[in-house]
Amino acid sequence: MKSIFLVLASVLYLHAAYANNAAPLADDPVTEQRLISISEEMRCLVCQNESLAGSRSDLANDLRREIRTLIKEGKSDEQIRAFMVERYGDFVLYRPPVKPITWLLWIGPFVILAIGIAFLMFYLRRRNTMAATKVLSEADNQKIDALLNTLGKNDRDGIHG
Template sequence: MSFKRALASILMVYLAASSFSLSLAKDAAPLADDPVMEQRLIAISEEMRCLVCQNESLAGSRSDLANDLRREIRNLIQEGKTDEQIRSFMVERYGDFVLYRPPVKPITWFLWVGPFIILLAGIVGLLVYLRRRNQSIPSATLSDEDNRRIDALLKTAASNSRESAHD
């Protein structure tokens, strides 16, 4: 009986805690008060990479750093900075990696060419491995006696299959 009472108490505490947390939930706040500013903020942040997630845009990420960077972009928009000035500020602060399409220049060549170099290295490595593996397997040459035995076995198998087919 006490087990049921304890279980009921735990369940009541859980329900109370979850209903309290639901009451604190809020709708997503708009990124900016002005709809034009919000559209501009979204357009700029979609061109930038979240430095934490690295696979999401700044607009789509919900990490704390992404929230801070969007807040920083919002402040720069409110200060009257152009989109290019904002991009330059972000690149100056976080490097070209913050852009989804970093410019092609000597510092970013590896970002553009790196995946192809890695692919090429993988293919070369695979070819070297296969060539070494093939060379390490000894090739067996059959003697004339072995060839005669194989021919005899093949003739026996062929005649047995013909006999089975007639039955």
């Protein structure tokens, strides 16, 4: 029992020793609030489905540090966004502006969906026209009726297959 306790205690100690320290907050709460506001509108370039504010990647930490520095230099929110877009492209924004270079980001998913639906309709129509329809002869119909009658008789007699 003591050995299990010692192993657990050592694991917890090592885990705490290697844990990342929390990101330092700005000296000014207003600066930190601006940082959060700006970074929530930006995409983490590593995670891509997480905001810069919510990501814990090393790159996100570096970008937040860069934004904090720009805020302390007195840059406006728009100047900071422009700096990030200039450096990393429109993809860094969660809502990139609609312009010719970003049309693929805005329209691309709908184009792919339309192509998929058109392909599916083409495939289904082609499959239906290729399916051979077989006309049964009178002898085949009589055999099927006989089998169905036999099955119906077995069900009435209490015999189950």
